[in-house]
Amino acid sequence: MTIAHLTFREAARRRLLLAVVVLAVLVVCLTGLGFSRLHTLRDSSDHALPPGQLRAIASVFVILIAYMFSLVLAVGAAFLAAPAIAADVESGLFLAILPRPIRRSDVVLGKWFGLAFLLVSFTGVAGVAELGLIHLITGYAPPHPALAVLHLAAQSMILLTFSLLGSTRLSPITCGICALVLFGIAWIAGIIGALGHTFHNVDLTHATTIIGLILPTDGFWRGAVYNLEPAVMSAMGSDWATGNPLAVNAPPPTAFYLWAGCWVVVLLFLAIRSFDRRDL
């Protein structure tokens, strides 16, 4: 816990927390301003839109905002975790820390918990603030906001774990770029997989499923979208959601969550093994 606390303290001292809070407040305020102007929208006959239609538009905007938020979290997770171990090895900081009677696993897990706490706290606070403000302004609330935020946080945990594993062997920049490229590939694979599913292309579906299992970020993104979209949208059937990254008609299966849980545990184990064997 000392390392976790140290990681959190570093983020605070280096003004990372302050920067993140300021940016989050700014984004929430700007999007709030945008939603407050929704009622000014007019149809082709210059009539105000009915409340139902406004709520439908709000729901699409919420998913768009969640999409942007998911990208911010992914980049944040990759760039927080990529230097977490690699930078301390390169700078020589570990030469002073590791001769102390601590296990290297304490360092890896401490870094993971510290960064996970940061990311989950930020996701929670920013997510609740954003959705709360939208509800206050428009009266619209997604069906399962807490679950949606949880899925976004889980997605960032996947990328955090992957980057931390890379950080035990790669330089910070290489590790960060690898994590983001893989994140992009997994996201594209999700879209292509949905197309393959619609057109009954088994090979395509299998290939994209494998990519989605190697880095299970897209599953959580889809879970977040599913919990954000109104029931009427997810009931529109698979055709509507085909190839559309902002639409989902079914939540990820339970097996996916089990796989993702095991994936995190296995990668953390590999990260510990890798760092344990590394010569400093």
Added chain:
Amino acid sequence: MIDPAIYTLDLAKRYHGKTALAGLTMSVSRGEVFGFLGPNGAGKTTAVKLLLGLTHPSTGEGWVLGEPLGHRLTRRRLGYLPELFRYQSWLSAREVLALHCTLAGRHAAASKEQVASALLAVGLRDRADDRVGTFSKGMQQRLGLGVALLGEPDLVFLDEPTSALDPVGRHDVREIIRSLKRRGATVFLNSHLLTEVEHVCDRVAILDHGRVISIGGLAELIGQVSSVRLRLTGVNAPAEELLRRCGTVTFLEEGHSDASGHAERRQILSDASGHAERRQILSDASDHAEGWYMVQGIDPEHTPELVADLVEAGVRVYAVEPAHQTLEERFLALLGGSPWHS
């Protein structure tokens, strides 16, 4: 029997097929100040990292304070100042020391005392609450020394502890090493500053290309051969015989050439460092009746008698300087550097 503080057996490390350390076998007794010397790339830091468990050995084994290398709980009793000292720039000196106390598993109450004592020992009490990022390199090295001294460790590894320090800081480090020795702690000192090692170390190992090429007590390593340099004029045959009786005589430097041109016949040798030096074993007294003479292997007790005999033989004695081989000279000689000279 008490285990040695450090014992290694054929400890070796290879990086991608390149040998960094080849079969280090040595023992460091408890309470000893042990100097570990060698040129750049000799494998000194690799050896320290292996002893601290920061690096894994390719072959061989070792024990530190009676436990195998890398033993976690033994590390509570170790202190380490790395050659590349780096501490959290966003923490204050006091916070860095407190962090290391926590990592070492010390109680909060004891930690406060230990932190205060370490700050005092390394002269950082006035800057204790300043961020490390604002410190000069020398102050950061002082902080590193404070970290290494925390909690009165039984074994302290100091890797180039004075590389960033001014003369006052170097003096302080020597005092700290001496106080560690008085406390009974073992000090493993890696240093390029041979005079520093000579001042504080009980025993020394010299490493080259990953191998120990010499190990032993300082006196043993430098050698007990004592010498004396004399500046003489009017050295005649009986005086030459007196000098020869006391040891090996070398004519180091002529006072002036005589009119017969004998100086031209003197041999000029060049040492490994490239400095030309006039040197010739005394063979012909008429060649150098005047100048500096070195008598190697003389019993220091016989020096006054020799001087009295020389004066009686009509020689004028202008200077008498006892000469000892320094660690630096021995070090260079072992590494194939400049030959022994006073």
